[in-house]
Amino acid sequence: MDLDHLISELVAGKTAALARAISVVENGRPGFERLLADVHRSLGRARRIGITGPPGAGKSTLVERLVTAYRSAGLKVAVVAVDPSSPFTGGALLGDRIRMESVALDQGVYIRSMATRSSLGGLATTTREVCDLLDAAGFDRILVETVGVGQSELDVARMADSTVLVLVPESGDGIQTLKSGVMEIADVFVVNKADRTGADKLRQEIEVTLGLRRGNAFRSIPAHHGSKGVTLNPSSARGRGPKLDGAKPVLSPSEGAPSAPAGPQGDNGWENPVLLTTAAKGEGISELVAALDRHHDHLTASGQLEQRRRRRLSDRTREVVDRATQRWIWEETRAEKLIGERMDQVVAGQLSPYEVAAEVLDGLKQGARI
Numbered sequence: 001m002d003l004d005h006l007i008s009e010l011v012a013g014k015t016a017a018l019a020r021a022i023s024v025v026e027n028g029r030p031g032f033e034r035l036l037a038d039v040h041r042s043l044g045r046a047r048r049i050g051i052t053g054p055p056g057a058g059k060s061t062l063v064e065r066l067v068t069a070y071r072s073a074g075l076k077v078a079v080v081a082v083d084p085s086s087p088f089t090g091g092a093l094l095g096d097r098i099r100m101e102s103v104a105l106d107q108g109v110y111i112r113s114m115a116t117r118s119s120l121g122g123l124a125t126t127t128r129e130v131c132d133l134l135d136a137a138g139f140d141r142i143l144v145e146t147v148g149v150g151q152s153e154l155d156v157a158r159m160a161d162s163t164v165l166v167l168v169p170e171s172g173d174g175i176q177t178l179k180s181g182v183m184e185i186a187d188v189f190v191v192n193k194a195d196r197t198g199a200d201k202l203r204q205e206i207e208v209t210l211g212l213r214r215g216n217a218f219r220s221i222p223a224h225h226g227s228k229g230v231t232l233n234p235s236s237a238r239g240r241g242p243k244l245d246g247a248k249p250v251l252s253p254s255e256g257a258p259s260a261p262a263g264p265q266g267d268n269g270w271e272n273p274v275l276l277t278t279a280a281k282g283e284g285i286s287e288l289v290a291a292l293d294r295h296h297d298h299l300t301a302s303g304q305l306e307q308r309r310r311r312r313l314s315d316r317t318r319e320v321v322d323r324a325t326q327r328w329i330w331e332e333t334r335a336e337k338l339i340g341e342r343m344d345q346v347v348a349g350q351l352s353p354y355e356v357a358a359e360v361l362d363g364l365k366q367g368a369r370i
Helices: 003-011 015-026 032-042 059-072 127-136 199-214 285-302 304-332 335-347 353-365
Strands: 047-052 077-083 109-115 141-145 162-167 188-191 274-276
Touching (some): 003 015, 003 032, 003 127, 015 032, 015 109, 015 127, 032 127, 047 059, 059 077, 059 162, 059 285, 109 127, 162 285, 188 199, 188 285, 274 285, 304 335, 335 353
Parallel strands (some): 047 141, 077 109, 162 188, 188 274
16 A cells, blocks of 8 residues: 555545545554554644434434535535444444435535444544544544443543534433533533424523533523512523523522532533524524534634644543553563463462552563563
8 A cells, every 4th residue: 555645645635545544544454553643734624523412312314414504605524423333243334324315425525434343432443533534635524423322422522622412302301411421521502303392391401400510500590479680691581591480590699699610611611502403304503503613713712722622632642652552562572471371370369460460560660571
């Protein structure tokens, strides 16, 4: 394989070269690290947007609508759709391209399905690297659709500039919206399938949950029994604020109520929007695009975009070091042999795994390779 030719074709935006480069990286073929090192100088143009949420939330349909909206604006769009691999057979369906068939043949759209290959966290092992290749190939927007998340598959937030959490009215009751982790990774919340019963209620629960973290949980709740001095946010002033019977409003500091410290979202100055969409009908998509643009502008103006990308590159560097270190330990030192020699003693209870591991580490520190 001529890497120099492949890299030049990739940077020139040739689709065939992009597909070959992704295969090289995804399968860890010889030269993949040099390929990634050479394209690094071409990165930084694309906005990376993560789309996550539980199974059945309509993520693929939402992504398809976003692609259509961005294409109508003349932008080149890439989609990385991650599907779970079977823990029994190792296979994956990779059927997201079928759901996005209306945009799959557009020359300005590139869709790549990836299997998790037993990787945890909601992404495939090489999703970040594939996004680098797409960035280098000249795409303006990279949409990463993760596998359906529960409460801990949060890697998408570490690799995206903006993260969208997609929920549906069937996502659960109020307790589910309070779950840590998933609620904390999103920059924009979307209640999809908003034509179903319970969509407004779920949006209200999310807004209250976000308010609890910021210390102003009921600022969008109308005053109860004529109470005065309640500070309403703009959404409630327009009549969109949630209404909870019996909820005690929180007074503004000027009325004597104690001011709570700002929560995780309040610290960075971004007020997370909670949007209603019906992706199947194309409703609410323009509002979502506008919210993502506002978030990018906020990140740029506040300096957080540079911080996020710097943190992402720092994490990537550590991952490369970890991968190389593990390969070196198990392939070029006597660690594997030493563990095999001590295993009978471990099974017999004469040594613990911790003692054997300490012996291995001590040997590595002393330069023992054979």
